[in-house]
Amino acid sequence: MTSVGSVTRQIAALEISTKKPTLVPSSSSTTRPTHSKQPSQTNVTKLLTKFAAPKPFPSSKPTQPSNLRQATRQPSPGPGSTQPAIDIGRYDGGLEIEDEKRGEAVHGEAAEDLALDSSVSRKCPTREWHLSDFDMGRPLGKGKFGRVYMVRTKSAPKYILALKTLYKSEIVQSKVEKQIRREIEIQQNLRHPNVLRLYGYFHDSKRIFLMLEFAGKGELYKQLSKHGCFSEKRSSRYIDQMADALMYLHGKHVIHRDIKPENLLLGINGELKIGDFGWSVHAPGNRRMTLCGTLDYLPPEMVEGREHNEKVDYWALGVLTYEFLIGNPPFEDRSSVNNTYRRIAKVDLKFPPTISVEVKDLISKLLQYDPGRRLALSAVLHHPWIVKYRSKISIRDSGDA
Numbered sequence: 001m002t003s004v005g006s007v008t009r010q011i012a013a014l015e016i017s018t019k020k021p022t023l024v025p026s027s028s029s030t031t032r033p034t035h036s037k038q039p040s041q042t043n044v045t046k047l048l049t050k051f052a053a054p055k056p057f058p059s060s061k062p063t064q065p066s067n068l069r070q071a072t073r074q075p076s077p078g079p080g081s082t083q084p085a086i087d088i089g090r091y092d093g094g095l096e097i098e099d100e101k102r103g104e105a106v107h108g109e110a111a112e113d114l115a116l117d118s119s120v121s122r123k124c125p126t127r128e129w130h131l132s133d134f135d136m137g138r139p140l141g142k143g144k145f146g147r148v149y150m151v152r153t154k155s156a157p158k159y160i161l162a163l164k165t166l167y168k169s170e171i172v173q174s175k176v177e178k179q180i181r182r183e184i185e186i187q188q189n190l191r192h193p194n195v196l197r198l199y200g201y202f203h204d205s206k207r208i209f210l211m212l213e214f215a216g217k218g219e220l221y222k223q224l225s226k227h228g229c230f231s232e233k234r235s236s237r238y239i240d241q242m243a244d245a246l247m248y249l250h251g252k253h254v255i256h257r258d259i260k261p262e263n264l265l266l267g268i269n270g271e272l273k274i275g276d277f278g279w280s281v282h283a284p285g286n287r288r289m290t291l292c293g294t295l296d297y298l299p300p301e302m303v304e305g306r307e308h309n310e311k312v313d314y315w316a317l318g319v320l321t322y323e324f325l326i327g328n329p330p331f332e333d334r335s336s337v338n339n340t341y342r343r344i345a346k347v348d349l350k351f352p353p354t355i356s357v358e359v360k361d362l363i364s365k366l367l368q369y370d371p372g373r374r375l376a377l378s379a380v381l382h383h384p385w386i387v388k389y390r391s392k393i394s395i396r397d398s399g400d401a
């Protein structure tokens with residue numbers, strides 16, 4: 001669970017980091033991010049003392065939606081306070097413009113599959129949400145099925161969220177209604193500091209809206225593209241967080257199956273957030289043989305069409321470690337897909353001389369052909385290369401360094 005301290009830090013950080021919002025271009029998936037200097041810990045502490053409510057998360061009032069208790073919250077200013085509201089940036093009217101041209105109502109069985117509304121969920125019903133409940137802020141990006149915006153709930157306490165839209169008819173055209181439903185069902189039940197929270201969802205005739213935790217530092221992939229590769233310290237801290245998150249997921253019988261930099265986001269303190277569950281499966285002990293995921297991250301058993309289990313994520317963790325440090329995945333062969341397959345199946349692993357003996361050891365132990373021989377996640381957390389760089393204050397510390 002996101003700790004009270006970390007959420008409060010996010011609030012404080014947002015207070016001073018978004019004064020001049022950067023409008024993310026709508027084609028943000030191909031555009032490099034604008035980097036703004038983040039507040040130092042000292043500044044955050046000062047701000048906390050100045051702005052934070054003594055009890056940032058008092059026990060919820062009846063009107064407070066249960067699924068938002070942990071959301072980033074604006075500290076409520078006292079009477080007569082001149083405290084500035086968190087700046088969510090300028091809304092570009094994109095949803096209304098888009099809605100006139102895009103998508104159509106969906107009928108039949110698909111409509112039932114996509115009638116997703118957390119307020120009617122039997123397990124954990126919440127209050128009923130509508131688009132009109134939010135102040136719209138800056139666009140955060142565009143996904144395959146719709147746009148993502150920074151928003152704030154209108155009613156107090158005013159939560160900052162990322163609102164993701166999905167056009168139902170496009171989901172149906174792509175024949176992924178079951179997958180989307182599964183993604184939502186999986187994500188709403190997950191609570192881990194390195195797993196992006198899904199606080200709630202609602203729908204109208206054409207769209208589904210996901211109320212997601214706001215990842216203040218955006219996509220990890222953009223950072224990797226910007227820097228080419230990461231230092232050992234930064235990589236180690238990310239892998240530490242990934243291993244912990246994967247252990248949590250596997251404990252819930254969720255196999256991710258699509259670990260790659262493009263599916264990772266960064267919180268306001270630079271902490272890693274697994275943010276895409278499109279290929280996840282609940283795996284109550286069974287094995288599946290469908291081929292999915294990104295080629296470069298596929299393990300031998302999937303390349304060869306064999307049964308697989310949660311150890312596919314161990315392999316992907318090894319590939320991710322390599323890509324963080326070197327800047328490209330270990331078995332990449334741009335000349336041919338078949339060559340990549342062949343290299344994966346042979347575990348044709350080559351290290352450049354620049355990387356440490358310790359990390360070579362970790363990567364080699366994760367990239368084992370036999371899934372049963374891959375290093376367990378608990379052992380990853382105790383590996384010298386991980387322990388060496390772990391912050392003494394908190395293992396959830398930012399990877400930025």
Ligand code: AMP
Pocket residue numbers: 028029140141142143144145146148162164196212213214215216218219265
């Ligand atoms: P997606 O549809 O998930 O691929 O999202 C499209 C883009 O929106 C991503 O590439 C991110 O830049 C941005 N985005 C998505 N979700 C969030 C979030 N929770 N917080 C911040 N930015 C996000």
